[in-house]
Amino acid sequence: QVQLVESGGGSVQAGGSLTLSCVASGDPYRRGCMGWFRQAPGKEREGVAGIYSTGATYLADSVKGRFTISQDNAKNTVYLQMNSLKPEDTAMYYCAAKGFGGYWYEQEKYSDWGQGTQVTVSS
Numbered sequence: 001q002v003q004l005v006e007s008g009g010g011s012v013q014a015g016g017s018l019t020l021s022c023v024a025s026g027d028p029y030r031r032g033c034m035g036w037f038r039q040a041p042g043k044e045r046e047g048v049a050g051i052y053s054t055g056a057t058y059l060a061d062s063v064k065g066r067f068t069i070s071q072d073n074a075k076n077t078v079y080l081q082m083n084s085l086k087p088e089d090t091a092m093y094y095c096a097a098k099g100f101g102g103y104w105y106e107q108e109k110y111s112d113w114g115q116g117t118q119v120t121v122s123s
Contacts, residue, residue: 002026002097002112009093009117012085020080020117022095028053030111032100034078036069037107038091038119048093049080050104058104063089085121092116 008020024031033052039045049069050058057069068081078095096110103109 002030004095004097004112004114006093006095006114006117009119011120011122014086014121014123016085016121017081017083018085018119019082020093020095020119022078022080022114024076024078024095024097026112030099031097033098033104034071035096035098035104035110036078036080037094037096038089039094040088040091043091045094045107047105047107051078052100052104060105082119085119087121087123090119090121092118 003025005023008018010018012018033050035050036048037045038048048060048063049067051069051071059067066084071078094116095114097112098110
């Protein structure tokens with residue numbers, strides 16, 4: 001089992017920045033890939049970014065050029081740096097963990113999820 005704790009959410013104005021953190025603990029073999037997902041009210045949850053323990057990173061098209069995913073293995077922490085935030089980025093952001101199999105955006109492959117952290121961007 002993997003435990004995930006997110007932090008760093010908040011309220012910002014459009015154009016602002018936030019950095020989300022996800023501290024992971026538990027079975028490292030179930031943390032081969034870490035992903036950030038978000039769900040806005042009335043919408044389906046969508047993938048935002050993924051990072052493998054190899055260092056490979058992936059971003060959804062909607063956030064490329066604005067968001068960066070990174071990890072600090074010594075701290076067992078994954079970060080999501082969000083710049084140039086837009087009102088449409090408003091959502092609950094979740095951190096999730098899975099093994100190496102499948103693509104980073106395949107939500108059904110993730111076995112462990114955090115509780116989420118709210119991001120609100122005002123215009």
